[in-house]
Amino acid sequence: MKLALFDDHRLGVVVDGTALVDVTSALPWPHDPDPVTAGWWRRLCRDRAGVCDALARAAAEGTRVPLERVRLRAPALNPSKIVATASNYADHVAEMHGVQERTLGRVEAWMMRFDVFLKAPSSLSGPAEDIRLPADVVEAGHEVHHESELVVVVGTGGRDIPESDALDHVMGYTMGLDITVRADADRSRRKSYDTFSPLGPWITTADEIGDPSGLEIRLDVNGEPRQDVRTRDMITKVPAIVSYASRMMTLVPGDLIFTGAPPGVGxxxxxxxLAASISGIGEMRLGVR
Structure with missing residues (x-):
């Protein structure tokens, strides 16, 4: 099942990648359109298995609306945190030596090791929004890079989750761009500007994806291929990322985990x-201003 948020943060089921059906009324709890107080969304992430049949019936019986007639929103509401993964593709680690030499004048060895960090939830934006480059960053001449990534949407959450059980705690997957200023500053600061976490176009639920290690990630800029990789090339796979992150912080339903940048950043x-896509999920087309 593909779940989208649209218009006034209503819930839709995407059909054939061309239309959606509004299934908000099939939820067994009240829908709060305010993204700041929309606890219904976290409850859906946690309890989706219990309502999936009702959502499927509503999608089969409801009216299809072409996607061009709705405004797709980021498929996440007020997550408690965005966890991001660093240095998780070997070829990206290799290319970052040259990027850092050019942008910093040195290579920071600690940044070449796998780890996780946090991005501000306020950096989220949807597939209908442009990426906005901060004026001070542009004026300072800093490079701003794209990083197209598979994103995990946490379901039941928890702490100290065993790697063997980690996928049971995943509600679904979506696509995110980890937009990054290349400058001498903390990762979280350089990656947390507004619109620096475009997310979308919707969530494909975990049962439909199955094993997340066989997905293809692609990104083109102005028609030029930049990134093309399979998620099987991750150094640390999705179950290990979820388990590792949960050892440091309790994962809450609706949290997001960016799984790391493939090679080809620029x-x-x-x-x-920008045109970004992940097989089994969908495509986003974004402008930059």
């Missing part, structure tokens, strides 16, 4: 058009 500039 600068984006005002006027660029």
């Amino acid at each position: 600068p984006i500039r005002p006027g660029d058009r």
Whole structure:
């Protein structure tokens, strides 16, 4: 099942990648359109298995609305945190030596090791929004890079989750861009500007994806291929990432985990058009300004 948030943060089931059916009324609890107080969303992430039959019936019986007639929102509401994974593809680690030499004048060895860090939830934006480059960053001449990634949407959550059980705690998967300023500053600061976490176009539930290690991630800038990789090339796979993160912080339903940048990162500039896709999930087309 593919679940989208649209218009006034209503819940839709995407059909054939071309339309959606509004299934908000099939939820067994009240729908709160305010993203700040929308606890219904976290409850859906936690309890989706118990309502999936009702959502499927509503999708089969409801009216299909073409996607071009709705405004898709980021498929996440007020997550308690965005966890991001660093240095999780060997070829990306290799390319970052050259990127850091060019942008910092040195290589930071500690940044070449796998780990996790946090991004501000306020950096989230949806598939209908442009990426906005901060004026001070542009004026300072810093490069701003795209990083297209598979994103885990936490379901039941928990702490100290065993790697063997980790996928049972996943509600689904979506696509995210970890937009990054290349400068001499903390990762969280450089990656947390507004619109620096585009997310979408919807969530494909975990039961439909199955094993997340066989997905293809692609990103083009102005029609030029930049990134093309399979998730099986991750150094640390999704179950291990979920388990590792849960040892440091309790994962809460609706939290997001960016699983790491594939190789092929590069600068984006005002006027660029980005097309990003992940097999089994969908595609986003974003502008830069």
